[in-house]
Amino acid sequence: MDQYLLTLWNTVSSGNIKQEKIAEVLQLSPKQTARNIQKWGAQGWLIFTPGKGRGNVSKLQWMKDVEEIYEEQLMMMIEDESVEISSKYLLFDWSTDSKLRLMNKFRSKLGYVQKANEIDKLIIPRRYPLLTMHPLKAAEIHSANMVVNVFNRLVTVDEKGVIYPELAHSWDECSTKLRLYLKKDVKFHDGSILIAEDVVDCLEKLRRDVHFKDLWEPVKEIKVVAPLILDIYFPTGCSYCLQMLGTINSSIYKENKGQVFGTGAFYAENTHDLKTTLFAFKDYFQERPLLDEVEFVQVPKDFDIVYRSSTQEKGKDTVEVESDSGFGVVIMNTYRKSDIQRKEVRDYLHYIISKHRHDIARVHSRAMPNDKSCLIGQDQNYTVPKVKCPTFTGTLIMKLVNYTEQTTHWLKEIFDAEGVPVEIKWIPFEDSVTKSEKNQQVDLFVHGEVFEMNQNFSFYQFLNNGYSPLANILKTDNKLTKYLNEYAHTPFPEWTTLNLKVEKALLESSTMIPLYYEKRQIPFSVDLMNISIKHFGYVDFSKLWVRPQLE
Numbered sequence: 183m184d185q186y187l188l189t190l191w192n193t194v195s196s197g198n199i200k201q202e203k204i205a206e207v208l209q210l211s212p213k214q215t216a217r218n219i220q221k222w223g224a225q226g227w228l229i230f231t232p233g234k235g236r237g238n239v240s241k242l243q244w245m246k247d248v249e250e251i252y253e254e255q256l257m258m259m260i261e262d263e264s265v266e267i268s269s270k271y272l273l274f275d276w277s278t279d280s281k282l283r284l285m286n287k288f289r290s291k292l293g294y295v296q297k298a299n300e301i302d303k304l305i306i307p308r309r310y311p312l313l314t315m316h317p318l319k320a321a322e323i324h325s326a327n328m329v330v331n332v333f334n335r336l337v338t339v340d341e342k343g344v345i346y347p348e349l350a351h352s353w354d355e356c357s358t359k360l361r362l363y364l365k366k367d368v369k370f371h372d373g374s375i376l377i378a379e380d381v382v383d384c385l386e387k388l389r390r391d392v393h394f395k396d397l398w399e400p401v402k403e404i405k406v407v408a409p410l411i412l413d414i415y416f417p418t419g420c421s422y423c424l425q426m427l428g429t430i431n432s433s434i435y436k437e438n439k440g441q442v443f444g445t446g447a448f449y450a451e452n453t454h455d456l457k458t459t460l461f462a463f464k465d466y467f468q469e470r471p472l473l474d475e476v477e478f479v480q481v482p483k484d485f486d487i488v489y490r491s492s493t494q495e496k497g498k499d500t501v502e503v504e505s506d507s508g509f510g511v512v513i514m515n516t517y518r519k520s521d522i523q524r525k526e527v528r529d530y531l532h533y534i535i536s537k538h539r540h541d542i543a544r545v546h547s548r549a550m551p552n553d554k555s556c557l558i559g560q561d562q563n564y565t566v567p568k569v570k571c572p573t574f575t576g577t578l579i580m581k582l583v584n585y586t587e588q589t590t591h592w593l594k595e596i597f598d599a600e601g602v603p604v605e606i607k608w609i610p611f612e613d614s615v616t617k618s619e620k621n622q623q624v625d626l627f628v629h630g631e632v633f634e635m636n637q638n639f640s641f642y643q644f645l646n647n648g649y650s651p652l653a654n655i656l657k658t659d660n661k662l663t664k665y666l667n668e669y670a671h672t673p674f675p676e677w678t679t680l681n682l683k684v685e686k687a688l689l690e691s692s693t694m695i696p697l698y699y700e701k702r703q704i705p706f707s708v709d710l711m712n713i714s715i716k717h718f719g720y721v722d723f724s725k726l727w728v729r730p731q732l733e
Contacts, residue, residue, distance in 0.1 A: 183252050186210070187222055189275040191248035198239040201232070253280050260287050265305055266457045269479040281482070288481070301474045304726065307481040311455045313612055316442055317384075317433035318391055321615045321649040323632050326430050327720045331460055331476075332371075333433035333444035336362055336381065337424055343636045343674060345424050349376065349434055349445065353424070360423050364410040368467045370436050371449040378412040384434050385414070393648030394431060400670045420670050422677075425639040447471045447724040456480040460723070472712070472727035508632030509556050510549065510589065510697040513651050515625055517658040520579075522625040526572045528692035531626070534600045535593070535695050536566040542698050545592040549698035556696055557637055557681060564689050577603040581627035583614045589628050589697075615649065622654065628697065635716075638677040642669055645684065655693060662687055 186208050193207050205215040219230045226245055233240040253276075260268045265288070272284060313325050317333055320326045336350040350362040368376040382404050389398035400420035407413050414423060426432060436443045443449075448460035448471060458478045462471040512535055514528050521527045542549045554561040578597075582590045590606065597604045607624055629651055633640035644650050646666060656662045665684045672680050688694040716722040 183255060183271055183274070184218075184222075185274050186218055187227060187248055188252055191244070192275055192277055194242060196242060196244045199242050201230075201240055204242075249277060249280055253284065256284055257287055260284070265477070265479045269481060270456050272482055273480065285482070302472070302728070303475040303477060304473050304723070305477045305479060308458075308478045309481060310611075311480065312453065312458050312478070313615070315450060315453065315458075317431055317435055318388060318393075320430060321393075322611075323720070326634070328450070328458065328460075329430045329433055330446075330716065330720075331448045331723055332446045332450055333430075333435055334446050335429070335432055336364075336427045336434065339425055339428035339636050339639065341635055341637075343425070343638060345428065348428075349381070355424065357419055358415065358417050360414040360416075361407070362412050362414070364412075365467060366410065368445055369465045370445055371443040371463060372436070372438060372441075373465075374436065374443075376434070376445060377409050378406045379409075380436055381434055382406055382412055385432070388432060391648075396648065396653070397426065397643065397646050416670075418670070421672055421674055422639060422642070422669065425636065425674060429634060429639075429643065448476065469724070471724040473723065476723050508630055509552060509699050510546075510586075510628055510630050511556065512593070512695040512697055513627055513629050513655070514693050514695075515622065516655055516691070516693055518622065518625055520625050521572075521574050521576055522578060524572070525692065526569070527574070529567070529569050530572055531597075531602065532692040532695050533566050533569050534596060534602070535697065538596045539697060542589070542592075545588045546698065546700075548700050549589075550701070552696040552699045554696070555682070555685060556631075556694075557641060557678070557685070558699070560678070560682060562682065562686055562689060564686070571601050574603050577605050578625040579607050579623070580604050581614070581624040582606045582608045583611045583627075585611065585630060586628040593628065627651070630700070638674070638681060641681045641685075642677070652688075652694065659691070659693075 189208060190204065194204065201212070201215060201219070204219070205212055208215060208218070210218070219228075222228050223230055227248060228245055229243040231241045231243075252274075256268065256271050259271070268288065272281075272288060276284065308324070310324060312328060313322065314320055315325065315328050315332060317329050320329045334349050336348060337353075338346045338348045340346070347365075349364060349368060351365045352363045354361040362381075364376065364378060364381065370376060370380075385404050388394055389401055389404070400416040400418060401414055401423070402417055403413075403415040405413055405415075416423060420426075434445065445463075445467065447463060447466050447468070449463050450458060450460055452459045456479065460476040460478075462474050464470060512531075514522050514531070516523060516528070536553065539551045539553060542551050553564075580590060580594060580597075594604055594606060609624075631644055634643075645652055645656060646669075647653060656666060662684065665680070665687065668680060669677070685694075689696075711727050712725045714722045714725050
């Protein structure tokens with residue numbers, strides 16, 4: 183099947199048309215377009231008659247119903263082939279009706295599958311390609327969710343901030359040092375045994391990484407004491423060292439011949455843009471996953487994400503499991519040399535946003551207006567003062583990425599109506615995550631953030647992580663820099679107060695403006711068992727299973 187041919191069928195009817203117009207529709211060069219037209223003509227799909235002489239227009243005549251033939255082919259492919267093979271064709275430019283029929287057919291192939299050799303497999307649709315599975319590079323929730331399943335941390339930290347053993351079974355902590363004792367006979371996915379040297383190697387790479395060096399600044403030395411014992415030194419104190427070791431970026435891994443191996447419940451193979459497969463690690467040092475395989479396949483962005491089992495009868499009930507999906511804020515690049523540097527401009531934008539924030543659900547159905555705090559359960563009790571529209575000396579640039587598209591356009595409409603000169607600059611999602619300089623080329627943007635587990639430490643990460651859009655802004659503000667330096671010496675139980683103080687300063691300077699809370703409702707078929715929510719509000723695949731149907 184030819185994606186360009188289907189696009190042309192659904193865009194251009196039989197009749198007069200210039201070849202330049204066909205090239206524009208297909209976004210191909212004139213030479214590529216000419217070659218494709220010649221090929222499709224030879225295959226009998228169409229007849230293209232070039233216009234000869236001045237004023238004579240070329241003519242296209244369709245000879246076959248491309249979409250009808252392609253739809254029939256794909257229906258058979260979905261039935262007979264693996265979802266990996268058929269899923270890529272769903273991404274073609276189908277008409278609405280054809281796409282609906284195809285997605286309904288494809289949906290029946292997803293969910294829990296028990297193979298003849300009694301392998302339990304869960305097939306899950308995903309809307310976006312996987313960017314990375316490397317712990318140091320995982321800067322958005324889809325990659326982070328994979329890291330959680332493939333790698334382990336030394337400790338784990340729950341929502342309340344309680345610390346539990348993971349790769350380390352015990353630890354001794356004082357004001358300047360942390361000693362960790364590793365579990366015995368923990369295997370990497372390549373079969374090698376975890377030792378303290380592996381851990382030190384990982385943590386040294388992490389603390390020297392440009393994105394995490396500020397977070398790890400209090401740590402001055404990490405060294406092996408014995409094969410299963412290591413020490414972490416922080417001479418001036420580090421109140422959050424254990425919490426830091428529980429984050430996904432602190433996952434322990436081993437690199438060998440270009441491959442990255444973890445110790446997690448699953449290992450990954452056959453990973454590419456269209457599919458990622460996780461296999462249960464049979465030598466996992468904790469409880470073995472109840473599923474044998476979890477396969478993620480690429481689907482169109484409008485595909486509904488439902489966790490089904492293949493044994494689920496058509497029309498059978500699903501249950502929705504709700505989890506927190508983070509919050510949205512508007513961030514102002516205060517260091518940028520434009521009108522956004524002027525506090526009266528930021529204050530006016532802050533006032534406008536607060537005036538219209540209640541209407542956010544009109545364009546974002548899962549969003550709840552947030553005028554309280556980014557920290558759930560807290561309230562800044564901050565009243566935004568009414569201010570007059572300032573004089574603008576230029577047009578403000580607002581970033582747009584795919585996941586904030588509707589919210590960004592909604593905000594632009596509001597700014598236009600309130601007399602704010604603003605234009606939109608589209609930036610690819612991957613660039614907005616991995617290339618901080620792209621964020622520095624705009625004045626403001628909507629940012630969505632999802633906390634990992636414990637919100638007190640996650641908020642500090644949000645401020646100080648090199649991937650955070652706030653990190654460079656805070657470095658230019660002496661008051662906020664002073665606040666950041668307090669974290670290392672503030673006992674962790676007192677961090678809520680410190681976090682609220684920092685957030686209040688961001689509010690008062692109109693640097694970060696809360697916009698919405700977001701909840702995620704994940705539908706599961708009722709025969710999927712042991713559903714529990716883990717990091718970033720995602721389901722824990724290592725616990726999931728389907729009750730077998732016995733005859």
